[in-house]
Amino acid sequence: xxxxxxxxxxxxxxxxxxxxxxxxxxxxxxxxxxxxxxxxxxxxxxxxxxxxxxxxxxxxxxxxxxxxxxxxxxxxxxxxxxxxxxxxxxxxxxxxxxxxxxxxxxxxxxxxxxxxxxxxxxxxxxxxxxxxxxxxxxxxxxxxxxxxxxxxxxxxxxxxxxxxxxxxxxxxxxxxxxxxxxxxxxxxxxxxxxxxxxxxxxxxxxxxxxxxxxxxxxxxxxxxxxxxxxxxxxxxxxxxxxxxxxxxxxxxxxxxxxxx
Amino acid sequence: xxxxxxxxxxxxxxxxxxxxxxxxxxxxxxxxxxxxxxxxxxxxxxxxxxxxxxxxxxxxxxxxxxxxxxxxxxxxxxxxxxxxxxxxxxxxxxxxxxxxxxxxxxxxxxxxxxxxxxxxxxxxxxxxxxxxxxxxxxxxxxxxxxxxxxxxxxxxxxxxxxxxxxxxxxxxxxxxxxxxxxxxxxxxxxxxxxxxxxxxxxxxxxxxxxxxxxxxxxxxxxxxxxxxxxxxxxxxxxxxxxxxxxxxxxxxxxxxxxxxxxxxxxxxxxxxxxxxxxxxxxxxxxxxxxxxxxxxxxxxxxxxxxxxxxxxxxxxxxxxx
Ligand SMILES: Cc1cc2nc3c(=O)[nH]c(=O)nc-3n(C[C@H](O)[C@H](O)[C@H](O)COP(=O)(O)OP(=O)(O)OC[C@H]3O[C@@H](n4cnc5c(N)ncnc54)[C@H](O)[C@@H]3O)c2cc1C
Ligand SMILES: Nc1ncnc2c1ncn2[C@@H]1O[C@H](COP(=O)(O)O)[C@@H](O)[C@H]1O
Numbered sequence: 226x227x228x229x230x231x232x233x234x235x236x237x238x239x240x241x242x243x244x245x246x247x248x249x250x251x252x253x254x255x256x257x258x259x260x261x262x263x264x265x266x267x268x269x270x271x272x273x274x275x276x277x278x279x280x281x282x283x284x285x286x287x288x289x290x291x292x293x294x295x296x297x298x299x300x301x302x303x304x305x306x307x308x309x310x311x312x313x314x315x316x317x318x319x320x321x322x323x324x325x326x327x328x329x330x331x332x333x334x335x336x337x338x339x340x341x342x343x344x345x346x347x348x349x350x351x352x353x354x355x356x357x358x359x360x361x362x363x364x365x366x367x368x369x370x371x372x373x374x375x376x377x378x379x380x381x382x383x384x385x386x387x388x389x390x391x392x393x394x395x396x397x398x399x400x401x402x403x404x405x406x407x408x409x410x411x412x413x414x415x416x417x418x419x420x421x422x423x424x425x426x427x428x429x430x431x432x433x434x435x436x437x438x439x440x441x442x443x444x445x446x447x448x449x450x451x452x453x454x455x456x457x458x459x460x461x462x463x464x465x466x467x468x469x470x471x472x473x474x475x476x477x478x479x480x481x482x483x484x485x
Numbered sequence: 486x487x488x489x490x491x492x493x494x495x496x497x498x499x500x501x502x503x504x505x506x507x508x509x510x511x512x513x514x515x516x517x518x519x520x521x522x523x524x525x526x527x528x529x530x531x532x533x534x535x536x537x538x539x540x541x542x543x544x545x546x547x548x549x550x551x552x553x554x555x556x557x558x559x560x561x562x563x564x565x566x567x568x569x570x571x572x573x574x575x576x577x578x579x580x581x582x583x584x585x586x587x588x589x590x591x592x593x594x595x596x597x598x599x600x601x602x603x604x605x606x607x608x609x610x611x612x613x614x615x616x617x618x619x620x621x622x623x624x625x626x627x628x629x630x631x632x633x634x635x636x637x638x639x640x641x642x643x644x645x646x647x648x649x650x651x652x653x654x655x656x657x658x659x660x661x662x663x664x665x666x667x668x669x670x671x672x673x674x675x676x677x678x679x680x681x682x683x684x685x686x687x688x689x690x691x692x693x694x695x696x697x698x699x700x701x702x703x704x705x706x707x708x709x710x711x712x713x714x715x716x717x718x719x720x721x722x723x724x725x726x727x728x729x730x731x732x733x734x735x736x737x738x739x740x741x742x743x744x745x746x747x748x749x750x751x752x753x754x755x756x757x758x759x760x761x762x763x764x765x766x767x768x769x770x771x772x773x774x775x776x777x778x779x780x781x782x783x784x785x786x787x788x789x790x791x792x793x794x795x796x797x798x799x800x801x802x803x804x805x806x
Contacts, residue, residue, distance in 0.1 A: 236619075239620075239622050240774055240776060242619070242623075244623065249626075251623055322592075322602075323601075348619075348620075349618065349619055350618055351605060351616075351618065353605070354592045354602060354604055357589065357590075357591075357592035358596060358602070361592065361593040361594075361595070361596030362596055367559055367593060368559070368668075369585070369588050369589045370588070386674065387585065387589070388738050389584075389585040389673075389738075390585060390737055390738065391737075391739075392731075392734075392738050392740075393673050393675060393676050394673065394674040394676075394677075395557065396670070396672055396673070396674060397669060398668070398669045400668075408738075409722075409725045410721070410724065410725045410731070413727070442630075443601075443630070444601030444602070444631040445601035445602070445603050445627050445628065445630055445631075446627065446628050446630055447627055447628075448613055448626045449625075449626050450618070450623050450626075451615065451623065451625070452623065452624070453622060453623065453776075453778075453781070454624060454781075459768070459780065459782075459786055460784070461775070461780065461787075461788065462785055466793065467797065469787050469789060470798045471801060477746070482712070483712065483802070
């Protein structure tokens with residue numbers, strides 16, 4: 226059995242991003258730190274648990290992005306993935322969801338994955354698209370927001386629970402191959418074992434240039450980046466920490482929210 | 486906008502999902518002249534659902550009916566909608582809510598009908614759609630570059646348009662035929678972690694990942710104990726870490742609360758969290774990051790490190806008594 230886990234590298238410190246409002250662009254600053262998208266850590270952990278349960282399972286991790294995402298793929302290897310695939314793009318940024326899904330689909334095609342796991346959402350762009358797009362492109366079934374999964378004994382089917390609003394769960398069974406997008410809390414992701422860390426350090430990543438893969442023109446395009454929406458402006462309480470505390474206490478007492 | 490505008494109405498247990506009425510005002514904001522509603526269900530339940538939509542919106546309604554639509558699955562929706570839209574020419578815009586279902590079927594549908602797919606839309610620009618990035622720190626303005634578009638709209642972004650109409654829209658029920666599915670729906674399970682105490686509390690003091698460690702939950706609990714009828718809440722992030730169990734989780738996939746006071750400690754203010762507490766009487770947030778999204782919904786914001794500020798606050802409170 227073969228499992229592909231999609232991992233995205235996201236920025237860990239959005240406050241270090243540089244915003245050029247007149248150009249409508251965001252760029253990474255000198256102190257920007259990157260890490261694996263949290264939901265993808267859960268997806269990878271779930272794949273590793275399936276491998277531990279069933280034995281003869283190969284877990285590949287794929288990421289699309291500029292050279293720096295190699296670090297995130299190595300992180301997946303440190304956690305225990307068997308093989309890392311880097312679909313390398315130019316520039317400093319990740320392409321849009323449509324292109325990312327097409328690139329991953331063209332890598333996945335012909336490799337016979339029984340299961341493709343992705344995160345429910347990338348924490349930076351928050352589109353929640355790539356997993357489901359991938360299912361559409363590969364002609365696989367798909368369930369999103371998966372919080373429980375169990376493969377049938379004959380490995381032809383997977384029973385899943387999708388978490389929906391209010392914490393209810395929709396139960397369904399899909400035939401393999403299929404795509405599952407994983408919700409946080411499905412498991413507790415492991416810390417890399419030292420032996421895996423050492424192995425990951427010297428492991429060869431399979432590197433594929435995105436420019437060599439055919440992707441149709443994207444059907445939607447970001448025109449520009451805008452500042453946050455004007456919201457209801459509450460009051461930011463100023464002063465020293467003590468002044469802030471006393472002012473807050475006064476406000477709460479005035480509203481009878483805190484006993485005098 | 487020219488062409489056809491379609492609103493997919495989700496429903497559960499015979500009830501139309503509330504966010505559907507928000508999609509109607511979204512359609513108006515897009516300038517849709519004559520939007521139509523689509524509802525999918527089995528033959529036994531389709532008519533009352535379609536009628537309710539026609540009465541409450543005054544819009545024309547298409548009810549797609551088939552036995553495969555008894556329970557929701559993405560496959561059932563897609564296999565019904567793709568043939569329905571196959572013969573539609575020209576510009577077409579299909580919208581659904583950005584909820585667990587919208588996320589589930591919209592991207593796949595866009596692939597099948599060669600449409601663009603723009604998710605979590607919060608606002609409409611000039612021929613563009615606007616959506617949040619990095620939990621609201623920035624917004625992206627996105628242009629649709631295909632004749633067909635599939636959009637999911639963020640719940641709460643548009644005011645619901647819901648008034649009983651004098652003239653209901655026309656209802657057309659279309660049998661979707663016998664479609665056999667490879668996905669089987671096994672129904673819905675109730676939430677595993679309901680927390681009655683939390684929803685009844687007058688004051689909810691909540692911990693976010695900013696508390697930094699399970700030990701620091703103690704600080705938030707100490708703050709909570711200053712208030713009578715208070716309860717301890719948390720973000721999903723905190724529950725995922727195992728610092729509090731999931732019965733404390735507040736948000737779209739957790740509890741919904743509307744206490745008189747909501748005190749958010751070390752919470753960034755992700756939309757999914759805000760969804761569960763935005764109707765609180767007074768919202769106070771403590772966060773080290775002055776740009777955190779939580780400050781946009783907070784009535785009072787305090788930019789401080791909670792590990793030093795909470796002890797100080799508790800100390801001052803007790804001293805004054
Ligand atoms: C489908 C779906 C459903 C979801 N449902 C929910 C839900 O129901 N409820 C929910 O909460 N989330 C939900 N989420 C997750 C949500 O998107 C966010 O990831 C989560 O709310 C973030 O939690 P947080 O604010 O604790 O953590 P973070 O986003 O990591 O924020 C931590 C904050 O703490 C601040 N901070 C750090 N240190 C300190 C300090 N010393 N003092 C003060 N402040 C500090 C930081 O500036 C930051 O703003 C859902 C996500 C998805 C995809
Ligand atoms: N550049 C990428 N490389 C690999 N996987 C990705 C990439 N972008 C998104 N994904 C996967 O798709 C999921 C959803 O991302 P998104 O649709 O961008 O919100 C992520 O959690 C990843 O599993």
